[in-house]
Amino acid sequence: SQTIHQWPAxxxxxxxxxxxxxxxxxxxxxxxxxxxxQAAGRGLQLLFYSVGIGQISSExxxxxxASRPQDRQFILSSKKLLLSDSGFYxxxxxxGGTLRGYTFGSGTRLTVV
Amino acid sequence: xxxxxxxxxxxSIQEGENLTVYCxxxxxxxxxxxxxxxxxxxxxxxxxxxxxxxxxxxxxLTFQFGDARKDSSxxxxxxxxxxxGLYLCGSPSGSRLTFGEGTQxxxxx
Numbered sequence: 001s002q003t004i005h006q007w008p009a010x011x012x013x014x015x016x017x018x019x020x021x022x023x024x025x026x027x028x029x030x031x032x033x034x035x036x037x038q039a040a041g042r043g044l045q046l047l048f049y050s051v052g053i054g055q056i057s058s059e060x061x062x063x064x065x066a067s068r069p070q071d072r073q074f075i076l077s078s079k080k081l082l083l084s085d086s087g088f089y090x091x092x093x094x095x096g097g098t099l100r101g102y103t104f105g106s107g108t109r110l111t112v113v
Numbered sequence: 114x115x116x117x118x119x120x121x122x123x124x125s126i127q128e129g130e131n132l133t134v135y136c137x138x139x140x141x142x143x144x145x146x147x148x149x150x151x152x153x154x155x156x157x158x159x160x161x162x163x164x165x166x167x168x169x170x171x172x173x174l175t176f177q178f179g180d181a182r183k184d185s186s187x188x189x190x191x192x193x194x195x196x197x198g199l200y201l202c203g204s205p206s207g208s209r210l211t212f213g214e215g216t217q218x219x220x221x222x
Contacts, residue, residue, distance in 0.1 A: 032208055043119075043201060043214040044156070051208050059209070090155050094210070099163065101146055102203075102210055104155025 002027035006091045006105030013112055019064075019078040021108050023091030026072065031093040033074040034102065035066055038088040050074060051096070086112045115140055115204050117213035125219040130192055134216040136202035137184045143205060145185045147176055150199040150215075159187075192220045 006023045013019060025031050032051050036044040046059045048066035056066050063082050067075045074091060091105040118137045126132055136145065144163045148156035160169050162178035162185060169176045173196075175188040189196055197220050203212045 034210075041199060041215070041217055044212045046209055046211065049208060057208075092155070096208060097205075099144055099161055099205075101158035101161060102156075104157070107153070107155050109153070 002093075002103065004091065004093055004103055004105045006108060008108060009106065010109045011111070013081050013110065015083055015112055016080045019076070019081050019085070019110070021076040021089055021091075021110075023074045023076075023105055024072055025093045028072070028093070028095065030071060032096050033068060034092040034094070035074065035076050036090045036092065038090060038107075040088075044090065048076070081112045083112050086110055115142070115206060115211055117202055117204055117211060119200075119202060119213035119216050121216060122214065123217050123219075125221065126192055127221050128192060128194055131188065131190050132192055132218070133186050133188045134200055134218070135184065135186050136213055138204065140183065142178075142182045142185070145178060145182075146203045146205070146210070147185070147187055148201045148203060148212075150201060151197075156199075156201055189218075192218075194220050194222050196220050 003026045034049045035047040038044050049057050050068040064078050089108045092102040094102045120135050146161045147159045150156040160176045165180045165182045167178040173190045177186045199215045199217050201212050201215045203210045
């Protein structure tokens, strides 16, 4: 069966510090991978998605970047965090196609102080 | 990017009551997905609807896709406290899935 791992679960970082969030998927090959951010109790904003190794599409200009160094690994990074980067970050995977659902990780709660 | 409007934004009801939440767009959906999210967790897929007029049932949950595929509803019968959560609709477009802002449902005992 397929599983998705996302870590850490919570993170408190000072303003100006770097960020690295990692997401890995097991049990599938060549998945589409996604990073979303969610404000408290609200909808999900798509940040980045990738349909293959080294292929990154950015949805929103921001202080963040994403990389996909391996087929089932997706990393979200920042060189210098801002207060506005605080939020709930969710990684997801899908096999593509409009009929396939997305499977989400359990999220990372990031607080920038 | 297709805009999805969900209503109501918040809903608080007593256990045993029925409720309906809505997802609408000004343009046609290729398909529509409904998710439920519990606090501190990622959303979990409930159902995908594809055909205009389609009705799908998942125990006490009934999902309906509008004939014109511009709207969808989720009806819960005899709500339970375990139904509490954020209900999100999402519309696929190419390789992306765009979400509405969600309906926060609280079922009180």
